[in-house]
Amino acid sequence: MNQFIKENIDPKLAEFYDKHYTVLNWDLLNDKKYTYLGNKETKVCRFCGKDEFNGATFKKLAHAFPESIGNRCLATYYECDKCNEKFGKTIENDYANYMKFYHSISGIHGKKKIPEFISNDNKSKSVWVDDKYILTDTNEHCHCLIKGNSILYQSTAPTHTPMAVFKCFVKMAISVMPENNLKQFAKTIEWICNKKHENIFENKKLLCRYEMIPGYTIEYPCYFLYQRKGPKSLAIYPYMIFHLTYGNFSYMIEVPTQEDLHQSIDKIKFPPIPFKSSSAGILDLTSNKPVSDLQQTMLFHFDSSEEISIEHLPEKVKNAALIKK
Structure with a gap:
């Protein structure tokens, strides 16, 4: 059994979701060919x-x-070219910037390749070469702190708008939502499409829960879309939950509706995942102002280390590690 895989799901956690939620849709995106949602x-x-x-x-x-x-x-027949282009230049771009640091470290293959990450001060670089991860820090202790058998790597995320990142999560949920559920989210769809970012809730924050999966990268994205059981009049839990796991993280958001009043998503149990987690937390993505100073960190552990002169490194590795001015 892989040391990062849970042998059993917490029965109380599974019971909670069986009691309060129905799985509307789910998938592991590991197909070699495209699957299209919608009517061609x-x-x-x-x-x-x-x-x-x-x-x-x-x-x-x-x-x-x-x-x-x-x-x-996973693609769809129900997103037009204009909306596709708009999302790519706005909320999906914000999401890519927000996650670039983690995507690079986790080796997430994007549109063309695994993204390389270069710090804003041009002093550190994260890149993959031939399935090997290379981390460069040209100023000792500037970005990488080595202590014992651990490396703490920290840097600043590229500029992004937190609310746009949250909208991107919601857009994913809407994209895999069954047709007969869309009517309840008409205002939510309008909100996603509006370039002007305003909180869809009057008195609630836009929160994203997460759990970190250490030492084991989830190669293929996996998602679940949960719908609450029971009428709205009895609601104490979010009506719709979107849960996405990939890389080294598992994320959970509420798919917002303006009519649904209930306790905040931070009060309910995190959906079951078959992986051990080292940490958990809550991201507040309510702000509609661009952020350019968000510090992000990742902790690496290693069994042993060896000091090697840069002259002895393969030319391909040296070229990849080089930070161009």
Whole structure:
């Protein structure tokens, strides 16, 4: 048994979700060929509502989830070219910037390759070469702190807007939501599409729960879309929950509706995952202001180390590790 895999799911946790939630949709995105959601013959964009008779075109490949998370197999017929382009330049770009540090370290293969990460001060670099991870720090202790058999790597995320990152999570949930559930999220879809970022809730924060999975990278994204059982009048838990696991992280958000009043998502149990986690926390993505100073960290552990002169490194490794001015 892999040391990072749980042998058993917590029975109380499984019982909680069996009692309060129904799985509307789920998938492990490991197919070698594309699977398309929606109707190929009658294409209607679920984000702007337009079809081909109203000037919408559907010529481009529309991914249900961004390629930056490693999605290379799940696409839809119900996202028009205009919305596809808009999301790619806005909320999906914010998400990619927010996650670039972690995507690089975890080896998440994006649209073209695993992204390399260079710190804002141009003093550290994270890159993969031939399935080997290379971390460069040109100023000792500037970004990498080595203590014992651990390395603490810290840097600043590229500029992003937190609320746009949250919208990207919600957009993924809407993309895999069954057609007959969309009506309840009409205002949510309008909110995603609005370039002006305002909180859809009046008195609640936009929170994202996470658990970190150490030492074991989840190669393929896996998602669950949960719908609460029972009428809204009895609601004490979020109506819809989206749960996404990939890389070294598992994320959980509420898919917001303006009508649904209940306790905050930080009060309920995190969905069951078959992996051991080293830490858990809550991300507050409520801010609609661009952020350029967010510090992110990752802790590495190693059994042994060996000092090697840079002259003895393969040329390919030296070129990859070089930070160009």
